[in-house]
Amino acid sequence: MPKVTIDGQMIEVPDGTTILQAARMIGGPIVPPAMCYYSSLKTSGGYCRTCIVKVSKGSEKDPRPMPKPVASCRTTVMDGMEVQNITSPEVVEARKGVVEFLLLNHPLDCPICDQAGECHLQDLAYEHGLSKTRYEFERRTFEKIDIGEKIKLHMTRCILCYRCVKVADQVTNKRVHGVMNRGDVAEISTYIQHAVDNDFSGNMIDVCPVGALTDRTFRFQSRIWNVNPMDAHRDCKTCSGKVTLWMKGNDVARVSARKDKYGEVIDWICNDCRFEKKDAHDWQMDGPTNIERHSVISQNHYSLKEPAHKPLLNTLYTAPADRQLNSNN
Amino acid sequence: MGKKLLLQHDHVPGIHSYEVYRKHGGYASVEKAMKQLSAEAVVEEIKKSGLRGRGGAGFPTGMKWSFLAKPPGVPRYLVCNADESEPGTFKDRYLMERHPHLLIEGMITSSFALGANTSYIYIRGEYFYVSRILEKAIEEAYANGWLGKNILGTGYDLDLYVQVGAGAYICGEETALLESLEGKRGNPRIKPPFPAIAGLYGCPTVVNNVETIAAVVPIVTMGGDEYAKIGIGKSTGTKLISASGHINKPGVYEIELGVPVEEFIYSEEYCGGIKNGKQLKAVVAGGSSVPILPAHLILKTVNGEPRLMSYESLSDGGFATGTMLGSGGFIVMDEDTSIVKNLWNFTRFYHHESCGQCSPCREGTGWMEKILHRILHGHGKISDIDLLWDIQGKIEGKTICPLGDAAAWPVAAAIRHFRSEFEEYVKNPGSIQDVKHYYRLNNLTEA
Numbered sequence: 001m002p003k004v005t006i007d008g009q010m011i012e013v014p015d016g017t018t019i020l021q022a023a024r025m026i027g028g029p030i031v032p033p034a035m036c037y038y039s040s041l042k043t044s045g046g047y048c049r050t051c052i053v054k055v056s057k058g059s060e061k062d063p064r065p066m067p068k069p070v071a072s073c074r075t076t077v078m079d080g081m082e083v084q085n086i087t088s089p090e091v092v093e094a095r096k097g098v099v100e101f102l103l104l105n106h107p108l109d110c111p112i113c114d115q116a117g118e119c120h121l122q123d124l125a126y127e128h129g130l131s132k133t134r135y136e137f138e139r140r141t142f143e144k145i146d147i148g149e150k151i152k153l154h155m156t157r158c159i160l161c162y163r164c165v166k167v168a169d170q171v172t173n174k175r176v177h178g179v180m181n182r183g184d185v186a187e188i189s190t191y192i193q194h195a196v197d198n199d200f201s202g203n204m205i206d207v208c209p210v211g212a213l214t215d216r217t218f219r220f221q222s223r224i225w226n227v228n229p230m231d232a233h234r235d236c237k238t239c240s241g242k243v244t245l246w247m248k249g250n251d252v253a254r255v256s257a258r259k260d261k262y263g264e265v266i267d268w269i270c271n272d273c274r275f276e277k278k279d280a281h282d283w284q285m286d287g288p289t290n291i292e293r294h295s296v297i298s299q300n301h302y303s304l305k306e307p308a309h310k311p312l313l314n315t316l317y318t319a320p321a322d323r324q325l326n327s328n329n
Numbered sequence: 330m331g332k333k334l335l336l337q338h339d340h341v342p343g344i345h346s347y348e349v350y351r352k353h354g355g356y357a358s359v360e361k362a363m364k365q366l367s368a369e370a371v372v373e374e375i376k377k378s379g380l381r382g383r384g385g386a387g388f389p390t391g392m393k394w395s396f397l398a399k400p401p402g403v404p405r406y407l408v409c410n411a412d413e414s415e416p417g418t419f420k421d422r423y424l425m426e427r428h429p430h431l432l433i434e435g436m437i438t439s440s441f442a443l444g445a446n447t448s449y450i451y452i453r454g455e456y457f458y459v460s461r462i463l464e465k466a467i468e469e470a471y472a473n474g475w476l477g478k479n480i481l482g483t484g485y486d487l488d489l490y491v492q493v494g495a496g497a498y499i500c501g502e503e504t505a506l507l508e509s510l511e512g513k514r515g516n517p518r519i520k521p522p523f524p525a526i527a528g529l530y531g532c533p534t535v536v537n538n539v540e541t542i543a544a545v546v547p548i549v550t551m552g553g554d555e556y557a558k559i560g561i562g563k564s565t566g567t568k569l570i571s572a573s574g575h576i577n578k579p580g581v582y583e584i585e586l587g588v589p590v591e592e593f594i595y596s597e598e599y600c601g602g603i604k605n606g607k608q609l610k611a612v613v614a615g616g617s618s619v620p621i622l623p624a625h626l627i628l629k630t631v632n633g634e635p636r637l638m639s640y641e642s643l644s645d646g647g648f649a650t651g652t653m654l655g656s657g658g659f660i661v662m663d664e665d666t667s668i669v670k671n672l673w674n675f676t677r678f679y680h681h682e683s684c685g686q687c688s689p690c691r692e693g694t695g696w697m698e699k700i701l702h703r704i705l706h707g708h709g710k711i712s713d714i715d716l717l718w719d720i721q722g723k724i725e726g727k728t729i730c731p732l733g734d735a736a737a738w739p740v741a742a743a744i745r746h747f748r749s750e751f752e753e754y755v756k757n758p759g760s761i762q763d764v765k766h767y768y769r770l771n772n773l774t775e776a
């Protein structure tokens with residue numbers, strides 16, 4: 001089993017583990033942010049470049065450093081590898097650049113976006129971004145489209161993480177949407193507004209890190225921090241039936257899949273559970289959902305297992321001595 | 330006269346046809362490879378020749394071939410990269426138009442060496458008429474027993490297909506090419522795995538440039554050692570150079586690697602000097618993505634040695650004072666050329682051609698283009714120059730494929746060597762007259 005050291009912390013991991021997965025096993029602030037990687041979706045990752053790290057030693061056998069920063073989500077650990085994430089000022093700077101690129105054409109319409117509060121881009125920008133933009137040109141916009149009865153595509157907000165495409169490829173039985181066009185006018189589309197309609201298509205909404213794909217049965221009903229997440233289940237023939245209900249009083253405002261601390265879906269759920277079971281009587285309640293992820297929803301009144309960490313950048317720049325992680329452990 | 334290996338029969342009428350090509354020694358390399366040598370021996374000859382990939386990166390071909398995985402029962406593929414879309418590069422087209430059988434012969438010999446029974450030539454959509462020329466040549470090769478089953482009675486089978494792309498620069502990147510060849514969207518793959526392990530349809534694959542494959546023919550015919558004597562140092566053999574810009578004789582030239590740049594630009598044998606008796610201002614030596622160099626640095630290295638047309642000499646000094654041979658797209662600019670305008674044009678190209686998979690390239694290329702457009706039209710700020718510098722640095726080395734680097738390097742080099750010109754555009758917008766002229770010429774409305 002290869003041993004890898006990330007920001008001074010060593011861990012032994014199974015063969016084939018990526019740097020990102022190894023970092024998640026260590027946990028804490030050294031985990032690179034990931035906007036496109038999704039552990040349950042094959043071939044995901046590599047696109048957004050937020051997870052880039054520096055490999056300062058390739059392996060025990062070939063200790064040469066890698067010439068360029070690598071995407072930690074797509075780079076496999078080698079025995080003796082040494083990786084720098086937040087201990088490398090270059091990486092922190094490069095990541096700031098990536099965040100700036102991701103926000104460059106983003107509409108920043110958070111005040112009217114359903115995803116606000118549970119948006120990974122918001123979190124990313126908050127933790128790693130600049131507080132003002134250097135972009136002085138008109139931002140790119142797209143028409144909003146309905147892809148089927150239940151899903152709204154607001155392409156202007158999309159960061160082209162390809163997750164929804166992978167869901168459609170791997171989770172549903174028929175992919176009817178994908179990426180069209182090229183470069184900065186590339187867009188997610190169904191080609192002539194074909195409806196996305198099959199049992200598991202709703203999972204696209206859950207994997208979308210931003211507010212580009214939203215649930216039409218929930219749009220504009222509530223800010224996310226005003227609804228209460230509850231774990232619940234039902235007997236379902238199509239899926240596991242294990243969901244999170246987003247309760248407004250005694251009403252079910254939204255149904256989503258359950259997510260782990262990195263915001264990744266644990267079990268895919270079917271469209272029937274997601275869109276059709278909006279009565280609390282359809283469900284057996286399991287209790288309040290633990291939101292472990294650092295985000296607006298976790299800031300307020302939900303139970304937390306561990307405190308959300310502070311924005312990393314400030315700590316990094318003002319007190320580099322605090323980063324001697326190996327001496328602390 | 331320099332040595333000619335690829336274009337030695339360029340003057341022969343009808344050399345594009347099978348009969349004439351064959352009469353001038355065509356297909357000898359196939360006979361030699363299959364009858365006198367073995368597949369392994371051909372790979373050995375290529376290694377000995379020191380041939381380096383002519384598609385841009387200059388990777389040693391013999392080494393690439395020896396990396397090809399050979400799991401039993403799994404097909405292997407050879408794919409010829411004829412997507413040639415780098416601005417300033419047009420040598421592959423010349424070769425395919427005029428010497429289609431040279432490429433076909435190279436494909437057969439190379440496929441034999443690699444043990445591939447199916448091979449492809451992937452050609453850009455804009456070269457549709459060239460694909461017709463190749464298809465005709467392939468037909469002739471089949472008719473004469475060079476392709477198909479049991480070639481030359483050796484039991485070796487080979488089918489060769491031409492696939493036309495839809496017209497995208499990114500499909501010249503080898504893994505995007507393979508995706509496109511498989512009928513998918515032409516997005517570069519995330520590497521590893523490399524094509525030598527998992528390429529076309531997940532099988533071991535070699536991707537080589539047109540000129541690289543054509544060069545296999547003289548190498549096998551004359552022997553790798555003989556080939557290695559041509560050229561200079563590790564830059565062995567000959568190279569096709571696409572010469573364009575403000576020169577008296579633009580065109581495709583086959584040079585022996587090692588010719589001094591000065592001789593290439595000014596001698597009658599090659600470019601014939603700068604047009605209208607003007608002064609040389611700058612050269613982009615290897616296609617639009619390599620760093621531009623001002624006259625004094627392209628003619629002489631920073632140590633005052635004459636700069637040669639070779640991989641090593643052109644990159645002498647690193648990016649600070651050197652550049653790259655790249656694909657051999659040699660763009661010459663005279664004293665009246667606007668570096669800012671040229672850079673905007675290049676950047677516009679990369680913006681247009683980015684596949685959009687990764688954020689730095691997708692967003693950064695458009696941003697740089699917009700800033701350059703603004704500077705060019707007299708609305709720039711001095712701080713824009715530093716901003717451009719910063720953006721290119723945040724793209725370079727942080728993307729999935731080298732298109733990001735290709736977009737970043739020209740920006741960096743133009744600012745590195747011609748910063749004062751950018752400042753001039755900002756401080757003295759009078760110099761934008763020529764842009765207006767450009768718009769008029771091209772019937773464009775000014776944005």
Ligand SMILES: Cc1cc2nc3c(=O)[nH]c(=O)nc-3n(C[C@H](O)[C@H](O)[C@H](O)COP(=O)(O)O)c2cc1C
Nearest residue numbers: 382383384410412413414501502503537538541731
């Ligand atoms: C954006 C991009 C475009 C490319 N276009 C071409 C091309 O048009 N033709 C080509 O031969 N190689 C092109 N390449 C290089 C190929 O990826 C690959 O390295 C080459 O085909 C290998 O052949 P060689 O070893 O014979 O040079 C391109 C690379 C990039 C990153």
Ligand code: SF4
Nearest residue numbers: 158159161162164208
């Ligand atoms: S719509 Fe959402 S999930 Fe799909 S590519 Fe865009 S950001 Fe990713």
Ligand code: SF4
Nearest residue numbers: 684686687690728730
């Ligand atoms: S660098 Fe540009 S062209 Fe290459 S994969 Fe990324 S977005 Fe596509």
Ligand code: FES
Nearest residue numbers: 046048049051073
């Ligand atoms: S999470 Fe690794 S590149 Fe997007």
